[in-house]
Amino acid sequence: MKKIYLHPLPVRIWHWINALSFLLLIVTGLQIRYRDVFKLTSFKTAVDIHNILGFVLLFNFFIWLIYYLVSGKFNIYIPEFSLRSLIEGSIRQARYYGYGIFVGEENPHHSTPDNKFNPMQQMAYLNIMALFIPMQIATGLLMWDVKGFSQWIGLAGGIKIVDSVHVLLFLFFTSFLFVHIYLATLGHSTFAHIKAMFVGYEEEPEHGHSH
Amino acid sequence: MFRFYGGQVVKKGTYWNLSSGESIELEHEKILPGSRQVRYLKVPATGIFILGPISGLLFICLLPLMSLLIVITLLSRIAVASDALKSDEAAMCMGCHSAQGVVKTFKNKEKVSVYIEESHFKNTVHGFLTCTSCHSTVSMDNHPSAQYASKKEFAIQISKACKTCHSDEQVLAKPIHKQAITRANAPPCSDCHGSHSISKVSGGKATASNSQYCLTCHKKDLNLSMKGETLSLTIDETILRKSVHGNHNCSDCHTQFSKKEHPVKTFGSKRELSISVAGVCKGCHPEKYKQYQGSIHSNMLTQGNLKAPVCTDCHGAHSVGHKALVETISGVPCKKCHEATFEAYKSSVHGQAKTNGKGNAPICSSCHSAHEMRPALASRSPRATCMGCHKNAAALHKEWLPNSDIHLEAVACTACHVPDAERRVYLRVTDSASGENISKARVKQFLGANYESLTLAKANGIEDQQLWDMYQKLGDSGTKMNLTGTLGLNDCNQSHSLAPKGKALKQCDRCHDADSKSFKAVSMAIITPDGHEERYNVNPAVLGSMFTILPLNQFYALGGTRIKILDIIGILMVVGGMSVPIVHITLRILTSPIREARRLNKLRKEGRR
Numbered sequence: 001m002k003k004i005y006l007h008p009l010p011v012r013i014w015h016w017i018n019a020l021s022f023l024l025l026i027v028t029g030l031q032i033r034y035r036d037v038f039k040l041t042s043f044k045t046a047v048d049i050h051n052i053l054g055f056v057l058l059f060n061f062f063i064w065l066i067y068y069l070v071s072g073k074f075n076i077y078i079p080e081f082s083l084r085s086l087i088e089g090s091i092r093q094a095r096y097y098g099y100g101i102f103v104g105e106e107n108p109h110h111s112t113p114d115n116k117f118n119p120m121q122q123m124a125y126l127n128i129m130a131l132f133i134p135m136q137i138a139t140g141l142l143m144w145d146v147k148g149f150s151q152w153i154g155l156a157g158g159i160k161i162v163d164s165v166h167v168l169l170f171l172f173f174t175s176f177l178f179v180h181i182y183l184a185t186l187g188h189s190t191f192a193h194i195k196a197m198f199v200g201y202e203e204e205p206e207h208g209h210s211h
Numbered sequence: 212m213f214r215f216y217g218g219q220v221v222k223k224g225t226y227w228n229l230s231s232g233e234s235i236e237l238e239h240e241k242i243l244p245g246s247r248q249v250r251y252l253k254v255p256a257t258g259i260f261i262l263g264p265i266s267g268l269l270f271i272c273l274l275p276l277m278s279l280l281i282v283i284t285l286l287s288r289i290a291v292a293s294d295a296l297k298s299d300e301a302a303m304c305m306g307c308h309s310a311q312g313v314v315k316t317f318k319n320k321e322k323v324s325v326y327i328e329e330s331h332f333k334n335t336v337h338g339f340l341t342c343t344s345c346h347s348t349v350s351m352d353n354h355p356s357a358q359y360a361s362k363k364e365f366a367i368q369i370s371k372a373c374k375t376c377h378s379d380e381q382v383l384a385k386p387i388h389k390q391a392i393t394r395a396n397a398p399p400c401s402d403c404h405g406s407h408s409i410s411k412v413s414g415g416k417a418t419a420s421n422s423q424y425c426l427t428c429h430k431k432d433l434n435l436s437m438k439g440e441t442l443s444l445t446i447d448e449t450i451l452r453k454s455v456h457g458n459h460n461c462s463d464c465h466t467q468f469s470k471k472e473h474p475v476k477t478f479g480s481k482r483e484l485s486i487s488v489a490g491v492c493k494g495c496h497p498e499k500y501k502q503y504q505g506s507i508h509s510n511m512l513t514q515g516n517l518k519a520p521v522c523t524d525c526h527g528a529h530s531v532g533h534k535a536l537v538e539t540i541s542g543v544p545c546k547k548c549h550e551a552t553f554e555a556y557k558s559s560v561h562g563q564a565k566t567n568g569k570g571n572a573p574i575c576s577s578c579h580s581a582h583e584m585r586p587a588l589a590s591r592s593p594r595a596t597c598m599g600c601h602k603n604a605a606a607l608h609k610e611w612l613p614n615s616d617i618h619l620e621a622v623a624c625t626a627c628h629v630p631d632a633e634r635r636v637y638l639r640v641t642d643s644a645s646g647e648n649i650s651k652a653r654v655k656q657f658l659g660a661n662y663e664s665l666t667l668a669k670a671n672g673i674e675d676q677q678l679w680d681m682y683q684k685l686g687d688s689g690t691k692m693n694l695t696g697t698l699g700l701n702d703c704n705q706s707h708s709l710a711p712k713g714k715a716l717k718q719c720d721r722c723h724d725a726d727s728k729s730f731k732a733v734s735m736a737i738i739t740p741d742g743h744e745e746r747y748n749v750n751p752a753v754l755g756s757m758f759t760i761l762p763l764n765q766f767y768a769l770g771g772t773r774i775k776i777l778d779i780i781g782i783l784m785v786v787g788g789m790s791v792p793i794v795h796i797t798l799r800i801l802t803s804p805i806r807e808a809r810r811l812n813k814l815r816k817e818g819r820r
Binding site for chain 1: 613614616617620718719720723724725726759760761763764765767769770773774777780781784785787788789791792795796798799802805806809810
């Protein structure tokens, strides 16, 4: 077994704050939108918690952004510029998840601190971190003070559009969460990736590893 | 000396019996015959011959004097006889008519007292006349029992006697008479002038105030008939004097009438008359009149609704009172037409405070304003109105209510402060810059045929597709018009039943829940020219429709009016996300023999090596 220091402390802190916030935001979000189905707290409590966690997520996003900008490791999120190798890499990765994994092939991607994500992960996380989360934070902020941001809401096309975007992203994050957690269990052992996210070190067998 | 009586003992001489004129010649002292009543005069027979010529001479000399005396005496006798005749007639009439309690019953069972207060009559302008001067059918010999249909009929018949002395020319010279007498159902003279207490109406004309002059007739029981309606022209002077206009002259308001002028006016109805007379108020109260002109009441009137109130409907006509009078629970005039609303107000926190004597508690005009009178505040947010008094309301809401500003904009105060009322969403076409409502005429102008299709009655009301069409049409017109939604109350009367602050709705769930009752009724409200709102039913489903994501982009309640299609997308996405691990795990379990076989194969190869 070799140990690779894959997740530096700031990334781990950011990740787990994010994880908790997401879970609670999803639960309170459900409380706000689907009271007729789930009724754990009062609407007011749900809104208050949701607002606080929204700001937690906002500040957390900046922890992530500043860390990656300062450390210069942002390029782990950037897919290869060559479209051909990007497509080839993606197909290779998809083939692994869709076929190779079932027949016992090795994961074609080997995570290192400088090349943490496979091409599919890169595309997914770049979208999530650079687009979806900022949009979720922005639409959330607009709805936090509808009157104060009325100009911006007007530009966006009205409160219904802002909320629809927020809801669609919320639905995406919720469904992504299932995939994310599942993929996290596909390390060399079920809890290898998850343990790594706590301690920072990913343990890998000497001759190979998987995601 | 010369006078004697029967039974007396007299001396000799010639005695004349004064009763019979016989003479008795007595030769000696003797008793005169007859009783003591029989008078005798002793005149000597020779004396007759001397006295005769002297008396004849005196008679001739005194004859002119006697004639004069006779004439004078006879004249006085004639005068006395006439006087006697008159007083005899009055005495005869008054013999019965001075008795109180005697009544005459007419055919219609009306009763009139026949009692006459003689002294009153004596002091009238007719005091020199006798009873029969007017009651010509009655005389000392004849008192027919005339049968009149009614008191009025009797008065009309008796009043005909007036014409005996007062010619038509004399009567019609007065303008008021032209008005009063020429009509078919003209009142009898006695209606204005009285009967036995008859007075000269114009008696004080020169000196009496205008009002006093008018009241001479108008304090009496006067009526004016117009097309089946009867208008009382009787003015209660005490009420008039108590009013704020108590010192005014009648002609200050009734400008076309004066001591000299009394034009004949015709009105279609009592209401038309009231409306016409109320127009004069603006002469002294131009500001109030100007405010009134923009009001819904004035607009209703302009639109031909005669029921719309004018000045006098609220302030009274002759009883016009001080402002403070119409601002009390008992005196507020609005309740005459808005009874249900008033009852709702009366039991509200505002009405209770007013009843309990809280001076600054609002009454109708405090919110609606007295003369400007703006309608339909209930269904839109009456922020400005409520916050005119509740100045710290915005700050207080901010303390606990997320997005309080937007709540106060899109939710009428009443929607929460009348906790038990039914709510309704109102959609209005508004100017996107000012937020003001767009009038029906303008909406019609921009929507064209779409407007007609909007207002046609449909089973479910206006549908989302129509709102989308409307939105596009308004967008095409180039004007900045929006559809603005507001949560208000279903029944405008209920918006007056404001509850004490502590009872106001504070549970967000009452609206922010798809099951909320607040969004089960939706109306399109369009302002009509008179300021009312026409409401057209809208299918409540439009609130959660994709089609209204732009048309209704301002009205949205989290959870309450969520867009339904996102729910379906959401289920698909979440089920999709969950199915990835489930399917993948299943496939991994199913394919585990392959991997096991491969692993063993690999081990075997390595073992062989």
